[in-house]
Amino acid sequence: MVNPVWLKTFCTLVDVGSFTKAADKCFMTQSGVSQHVRKLEDALSTTLLIRSKKGIVTTEAGEQLYRQGKDVLQTLDNLAVNISQDPGYEGEVRLMSPGSVGLRLYPHLLDLQVTYPTLTINYRFAPNGDIHNAILNNTIDIGLTTACPVNPNIQSEPIGEEPLLLVTPRHVKSPTWETLCQLGFIDHPDARHHAELLLGANFEQYQTAQLRPIKQSGFSNQIGLILLPVARGLGFTVLPANAVAAFAQQAAIKAHHLPTPVSETLYLSSLAGRVLPQRAINISNVIKEQVSDSIGMHT
Known part of the structure; x- marks a missing residue:
């Protein structure tokens, strides 16, 4: 050499x-x-x-x-x-989030990429645990989760809250426990957690139902398809508001705001001690703005 x-x-x-x-x-x-x-x-x-x-x-x-x-x-x-050099809108930014918030954020980030062609958005949808692991393994720059990280090697800040909604077929005007039992539950990766939060706060029968669970009428792990069986009258589910708002067939479903509202906090996280490149910092700021402006979310 x-x-x-x-x-x-x-x-x-x-x-x-x-x-x-x-x-x-x-x-x-x-x-x-x-x-x-x-x-x-x-x-x-x-x-x-x-x-x-x-x-x-x-x-x-x-x-x-x-x-x-x-x-x-x-x-x-x-x-x-x-x-x-540390350009603000050049290079790749790697991020992950749950599907619901991703449905809202991803189009806005693509608009930014159109404005800055040398910027690359690498966006993946994943559950909270996978996102925390990706941060710890330094395979992503930014993680958005609905669970506050407990690992001290992850730094995070709350940036907004997203309501959880009970979603039924359009013909259900005022859902009762009996109605939900007749419909059956459309499951998805976060559905049990969401149901525990929302149904547990609004239906006394929910705790008893844990001993005799509501029948499962379907399952999908694709965020854009979860409401399709609901629209066909095959069951009900619980989803964050952004996922409901993004569904194309709004006329076929009904989102119910129950007497006791329940929301999930959204956390913006990254690896503790790591200095993010300026492009990742800029994307983080854009995300905060979009979250605060999104339908059904507030800071």
Whole structure:
């Protein structure tokens, strides 16, 4: 491997044509310049310069090293400049969130990417536990969760709250416990947790139902499809407000605001101690703005 310091001294010497001028430009002594050239020649096992009273002449090997060495030094200079820069809207931002908030946020982030084509949004939907693990493994920059991280290696802040809604087919005007039992439950990865929060706060029969659970009428792990069986009259479910608002067939479902409202807090998280790149900081700020402006969410 060629020592870049020796290479820079050599290329400077060839540029200026004398050891005296090279020493001045490199802030070295003439003997220091000569030593660098000699070390370079020893490392490459070849003669690079012919020294004469009239100056220096590069050998064939020296000329080749000079041409290629200048390119290498320019690349190293560019690398240093690029690393020191931290553009606000260039490069990749990796983030994960539950599907509900993702349905609202992702289109806005894509709008931002259209405005800044050198920005890349890498967005994945996942449950809270997977998001926490991804933060700890440093495979994402930003994580949005509805569960406050307990691991001290994750730093987080609450940025909003999203209501949970009971969703039934359109014909159900005022849901009773008997009606829900007749319909059956459309399950999804977070459904049991959501049901415990919302139904547990609004139906006394829910605790007893844990001994004799409501029948399951269906299951989907795709956030955009969970309400499809509900729209077909096959059951009911509990979902965050943003997931309900994003469903295309609004005329076929009815979202119920129950007497005791229940909301989930949304947390913006990242790896503790990690300094996020400016692009990730900017995306975090955009997310906070969108969450505060989104339907059914407030800060």
